[in-house]
Amino acid sequence: GAVVSQHPSRVICKSGTSVKIECRSLDFQATTMFWYRQFPKQSLMLMATSNEGSKATYEQGVEKDKFLINHASLTLSTLTVTSAHPEDSSFYICSAFDRTEAFFGQGTRLTVV
Amino acid sequence: AQSVTQPDIHITVSEGASLELRCNYSYGATPYLFWYVQSPGQGLQLLLKYFSGDTLVQGIKGFEAEFKRSQSSFNLRKPSVHWSDAAEYFCAVGSYNFNKFYFGSGTKLNVKP
Numbered sequence: 001g002a003v004v005s006q007h008p009s010r011v012i013c014k015s016g017t018s019v020k021i022e023c024r025s026l027d028f029q030a031t032t033m034f035w036y037r038q039f040p041k042q043s044l045m046l047m048a049t050s051n052e053g054s055k056a057t058y059e060q061g062v063e064k065d066k067f068l069i070n071h072a073s074l075t076l077s078t079l080t081v082t083s084a085h086p087e088d089s090s091f092y093i094c095s096a097f098d099r100t101e102a103f104f105g106q107g108t109r110l111t112v113v
Numbered sequence: 114a115q116s117v118t119q120p121d122i123h124i125t126v127s128e129g130a131s132l133e134l135r136c137n138y139s140y141g142a143t144p145y146l147f148w149y150v151q152s153p154g155q156g157l158q159l160l161l162k163y164f165s166g167d168t169l170v171q172g173i174k175g176f177e178a179e180f181k182r183s184q185s186s187f188n189l190r191k192p193s194v195h196w197s198d199a200a201e202y203f204c205a206v207g208s209y210n211f212n213k214f215y216f217g218s219g220t221k222l223n224v225k226p
Binding site for chain 1: 145147156157159162164201205207211212213214215216217218219
């Protein structure tokens with residue numbers, strides 16, 4: 001079946017630095033990808049919808065200048081957490097639909113120290 | 114705007130008993146509905162999905178769900194729960210063109226021996 005690859009799986013960064021997370025659809029094209037944040041023992045909160053060749057659509061309350069999304073090709077979307085702070089520490093997951101089924105990346109555990 | 118509500122945060126059932134997990138959605142058009150299961154430290158596994166047609170949907174692991182438009186519900190059921198079913202269950206709703214995909218807050222299922 002389709003595969004969504006997310007990298008890195010874990011990252012630790014210093015407060016104030018930026019971190020880039022990549023999400024690739026390996027054997028299908030994804031014009032739309034979703035970025036979620038999942039806190040421990042909580043649900044996936046949709047942060048933004050990434051659209052190939054156009055601006056991302058951010059959910060209410062999500063700072064678009066802090067969470068930069070780029071969807072430059074049909075197989076790659078990136079999420080950059082800029083000027084990271086400890087409160088940005090979380091589990092980030094990307095997802096994309098292949099036809100009618102959603103496929104998820106493995107997730108990225110971000111720890112800001 | 115779309116939203117998904119899972120009213121029950123925790124549910125405990127005895128092994129062998131029947132199970133029903135509730136899911137209510139809010140969406141202007143006919144939604145695409147999904148149920149996922151997530152075990153600790155694991156990714157999301159699709160149990161079943163509804164797009165159209167028969168409102169009773171069969172999924173994997175003996176699960177089924179019924180779409181009730183009049184009640185805006187898509188409840189998940191299983192006639193006899195196994196200890197291995199203990200996990201977190203998420204209901205999700207997608208837009209018809211797959212440019213939005215929201216998750217409910219999740220229901221944690223505990224199974225008593």
